[in-house]
Amino acid sequence: MGLTKSEIFTKEQNQIALIAKVLGHPARIAILDYLIRLKSCVCGDLVKQIGLAQPTISQHLKELKKVGIIKGTIEGTSVCYCINQENWDTIKSMLNKFLNKNTTDNCC
Amino acid sequence: MGLTKSEIFTKEQNQIALIAKVLGHPARIAILDYLIRLKSCVCGDLVKQIGLAQPTISQHLKELKKVGIIKGTIEGTSVCYCINQENWDTIKSMLNKFLNKNTTDNCC
DNA sequence: TCTATTTATTGCAATATTACGATAAAAGGA
DNA sequence: TCCTTTTATCGTAATATTGCAATAAATAGA
Known part of the structure; x- marks a missing residue:
């Protein structure tokens, strides 16, 4: 059924x-690696950086x-994409909460 | 192309x-939530717990x-599935390394 | 206005994922 | 040995994802 x-x-x-699915x-x-390294970014750069076709990017x-990890603001002809810091922090703490549920050893 | x-x-x-895809x-x-809460587990329990058909589980x-998050040991007719603690720790630190790359504010 | 630049959308082909019924496989007990 | 229990595998249907060519949309500048 999919x-x-x-x-x-x-x-x-x-x-x-x-x-997790989006990641x-x-x-x-x-x-994300690229956006995190920079302060801002346009899609054009990403196409060159990542190496996939523009529609794919x-x-x-x-x-x-x-899911709110990034946001884009229109800047003339191009779009400036960056990390949505507030949402990213929320997402990170959600994931960390899940990852830190398990602290002790299991069986087997 | 998929x-x-x-x-x-x-x-x-x-x-x-x-x-991330597996998660x-x-x-x-x-x-994982269930396995983390328990010390051990059999698939039979999971079928009841999760509510999907046995082949799906x-x-x-x-x-x-x-990807090594869990391991299964044969226990008579059933199989004991648990978190593979060593691998899970490695995976968690890999994810944390990625999540913690971004510390400061971006643009926009 | 016309053109160039940049990003989004559409449409499609190839492949992957999800779910489950049917069935196989493996092992314990009668 | 035969039956029961438990888990895995196969086969299949429905849907989702990935990737890109073609094209649209939007804006800046000549």
Whole structure:
């Protein structure tokens, strides 16, 4: 069916999975890596930097924007994309909360 | 095409994306949530706990096992699945390294 | 206004993912 | 040995994702 049964999971589980899913592509990790290193950025640079076609990059940027990790502000003919620091911090603490649930040893 | 161009990204970017991808499904997050809470677990319990069909759970367990987050030891007729603590720690530190790259404010 | 530049959208092909019924495989107990 | 229990695998349908060519949309400058 290819259709995730979101309704049987908790809100938190769905949120974490949604974020992880967006981070689950090397192009999007590469885009974030690049944005994190810079203070600002335009899509044109990303096309050269990442090495995928412009529509593909645009699509990945859309995904990242959808969950609020990045934001784009129109700057003349081009668009300045950057990390949405506030949201990114929220997302990071959500992920950290999940990652730090497990502290002690398990069985086996 | 549906085919990720892994070859144009760094090893680290691919690794992070691969792990994030596996974490990118609420069923797998729910499974990990459950395994983390317990000391051990059998798939039978998971089928009841999660609420997906047994083959579906088995498939998700396979995904988690593929990247080493969990391990399964045969225990009679059933299988004991648990967190692979050593690997999980490695994965957590990899993700944390990525999440903590960004510390200061960006532009815009 | 016309043109160049930059980014978004559309449409499509190829492949991947999700889910599950049916069935196999493996092991314990009657 | 036969049956039961438990988990894995196969096969398949429905949907999602990835990537890009073509094209649209928006704006700056000549």
